[in-house]
Amino acid sequence: MTLKIPTIAEIKEKLSLPKPWDTVVIFLLNILIAIPTFLILHQNLIELDWIYNLDRILLFILLLVVIQLILRMLKTIIIICIALYLVALIYGTLFGNYGFYRVFEDYRYMIYAMSEDPYPQDLIVAKLLPFPNKSKIIKSVDFTNPKVRNFALYATTKHFRDVKGFNQNRKMIQCFAVFKEIKNNWNYVNDPKGREYIAYASESLQHFSGDCDDHAVLMAACIKAIGGTPRIIHTGGHLYPEMLIGNNSDLETAIYLIKEVLFVNESKDKDIHYHIDERGNIWLNLDYTAKYPGGPFMKEEILGALTL
Template sequence: MKFVCPTCKEELEFDDRSENEKKTTVIKNTKEETSLADTVINYMSWFVAFPIFIIAHKLLPNPDWIFNLDRFLIGIIIIMGLRLILKKFRVGVIGALIISLIWLSYGSLAGEYGFISVYRDYKEMVLTMIKNPHPERIVLETLKPFPNKSVIKKAIDFENPLVRNFAVASSKNFKEVVGDYKEHRTIIQCFSVFKKINSNWEYVSDPVSREYFAKASESMEHLSGDCDDYSILMAACIKSIGGTSRLIHTNGHLYPELLIGSKKDLKKIIRLVKQKLFSDESYNKRLIYHIDDYDQVWLNLDYTEKYPGGPFMSETILGVLMLD
């Protein structure tokens, strides 16, 4: 209700509703706010629950219940648990979400890390976890810090037709050997790509003013650049023909590694490199590799030598960027 004050002549407003009506309005507004927050939390629960479920599914023993009811129960427990945790810290969660949305909006408009990048990374992570026997490793590697991670991953444009065509054309150096080692066909083709890039690479420094990360589709044209560009091109080409690689960050340097299998495959791959594919280049030299916590063997593909498994520039590992 509005009225004019006889003293100050100003129009004033008076809430003439009863106390019950006022309380009802406050409760209604509170419920609407709570409902919106709950909806947001529910969506976030599903977003986080899916990768957690994949890990639980692969790590927990399977009692083989009818209709996979055990897996269904695990999923329900994970979602309900996440909802309880997120609701308990509702204010912090909503605040973090708002900040993230602002940051991603800016990134999308500026052509940097934005909503499309988040979708691509989430999709890639989930699909990789489904295929990988150790999905927890994917999550741990994703959370680990790695300098310029998003820029480097964006530069590895392995789906670019030019990169794919370059990799396919470069994979034919050892086609006469593949027939005798069909189980290692992809590894041999990756070695062929390594030979093409490694033997033709020309080192060119970045601009003095800043670090420049050339896309694989740029570097393949002239086969030149610094260690970042070399690693990006190598990783993109390997991924485009079905190989699995990762990037290692060490003191002032970045280099690629190729997954060649487990320990049981190591002797055969070493013999393949030293006797069949790179016998002259690797004569009287040893192959250098890393064995991770899951007994997977990663062979060094740096440009320190003209054969896979050359020496490390530095044995210190400051970060690992998984690409598959």
């Protein structure tokens, strides 16, 4: 009995999808690939001042055509590509951080973002790109370190301790106290030349010095140490912290506290700056350049958000 070696044509036929399913699968893959690719290009390419945003419409059409051609060239191994993709997602779901649920969430965020007007006060955060130094930042936010916890407690006793009538907003006021203490002491210092250095929050407490990512890490760790919910925003070349405020009613309370009680002089005749995420949660800007919680953004463009 001789072993028959399949020809290239036979292998190609076995790995090909039957018609018309090949066209359907290729079209669906085209859409799934084109949407995030378009949004990444939209974020990073200069927008031309064309009527009706024709430059972006043509860009999306060009992407669809190019991806369609590439997928049709690869359709003989499309089954293998899909299988590898599913295996990667299954592994991510069971053992990693990126699985089926994250894919669903990311596409939902992107579609939601495309349906909204991205005004600065209304910006929807689209998770398009990997968050830079994510694992280092998470490790650096050492909010359980006694030094971080004790500093946060010290800030809450030093500032706004005697504010009356807002017991239900105690945590918000204490987070604002942390902001004030760090703001009053922070000294901006660049990283070592040619190196991205991310200091632990407990390390930054020694001299209250560092660059924007060190400030963001320290602010996030101290807020988390007293029960608040922080996140760090990545804008490309800049990181800054935000704190979760809640819903519109909570925002009204925060604005009143900032402008009428806690930061009256700093916020006089100034706007309060915040972002609304895809779930309707409101996040207040705490950048080191802001003189009060909700101060002006240093950079409005958002490339990623890391909730801690």
